[in-house]
Amino acid sequence: MSTTRLELRTTPHIKAGRTVEQIMRAVLLALAPVCAFAVWQYGLSALALIVTVTAACLATERLANRLRGEASTLGDASATITGVLLALCLPPAFPLWMGAVAGIVAIALGKTLFGGLGHNVFNPALVGRAFVQAAFPAAITSWVPAYAPDRFTAFIPSTLTPPLMQPPDVSAWAQAAVDGFTGATPLARWKYDNVLTPAADFFAGSVAGSTGETGAVLILLGGLYLAARRYLDWRIPVAVLGSAALAAWLFQLWAPERYPEPLFVLLSGGLMLGAVFMATDMVTSPVTPLGVWLYGALIGVLTVLIRYFGGMPEGVMYAILVGNALTPLIDRYTPPRAFGTGGRR
């Protein structure tokens, strides 16, 4: 495989003794508490979804290796991370066969078509999610409540839908499992019913949402761990969350009765998960210091704009994909100034 060398920073280049495997293992470690919390909330269905999607990703990666006639790349754990992240941003009641489709598309269309790890333009997990969002719009917006009493002994009815078949309606099951469950995410409730969910509910994880997006504290802890080990650029989550909060604050200043408080914007939906684990993907985010700030700010502002003015209640996925698409452009226009060369006074 040919590797393209792209040095955007000025010398000296310090080569740290870090490998892809090391970084990916650390990311997996950071994701483990989020997964554990998701399984605690949604039980067997969440576990089965995470396992199935990851297995689909690994199988596709292996098949791609074989077709390309190269050694197995399963060992670098990047496909595992794609699978886990993808499962975490799907609804917990998502049928397993659709999860497998998402996993196959994520690796096949999102990664190997571009030439494998390091060559992909878009975050593979989000490519997979965008595909199933367009293919199965009903299933991907069917939410179930967390902490159903029999979650460790029985699957959510839609989880085991036979392949190619429509999942059964889970609203009756959800009503029976947890009394008073509305079947809508906090963002949807705000957007369509004008009901604001209190912040305490988010921290307890008792709101409806994707499998891994409701444990805000654990996501932040994972992010702090990775940032402390320098495996993710702390500027990206800070820029994403900061710009989203700033945009939300400005909107609230303008029309307080119509727009929610910044804290709600930060905690609801997949913004935390996206900002910490998806936008920070090393392959699809800029490398220049200024570019990173621009990229993060763009994602944060776009998320708020899509949530407020778009057709759907959530916009993190599309915001990050747009950010990914603009990454090469951002990198090109934000080269750092080499020490001792010109520059304005």
Place this chain on the structure above:
Amino acid sequence: MNAQPARPTPMEEFLEGIWRQNPVFVMVLGMCPVMAVTVSAVNALAMGLATTFVLTGSALLVSLLRGWVPREVRIATYIVIIASFVTVVDYLIQALSLTLYTALGAFIQLIVVNCIILGRAEAHASKNPPLPAVLNALGMGLGFAIGLLALGSVREVLGAGRLFGLALFGADFQPWGVMVQPPGGFFVLGGWLLLFNWLKKRQGRLQAERGTAHG
């Protein structure tokens, strides 16, 4: 590869458009109808056959008139010839099936500007006698129809769970909404191009291994 290109046999002339120079999979021409009308197998087949008819008819006339048409006005002449055949097809489909006519919409009239037809008239029919011209056009048209059908079947099966209107998976089938939308067209086209290129490459490799200088 022969240094002196021999005159192709009628069979080779016919197969040119189906395999070696397939308009959809090799030349990637006429993508507008390929994307727009392939949401179902029936639409795709109808479009393919309509194009085949126009292609063959215009190839015959262009070939017959090739000695009389001045170079300066040849494009205009071809367009007039093609447009006449498109008008025939347009009325024909309208008379046979109004549902099909509404489904295909403006793309029937737009056959006039289909680059395969004008391209064949310019590159082949205007330089060859009627028989090879017609055979080549027929092959190109059928190759185009096969391409459309390949896309249309996959998109109909995944997007609606049907093939030629017949339900394949029962009532509980979950349609893949994206497949009948434009992105689905690109995904399926990409998949077919991948398969076609892989097959061609494999064929080339096998021929090279056998050491034959054929083709």
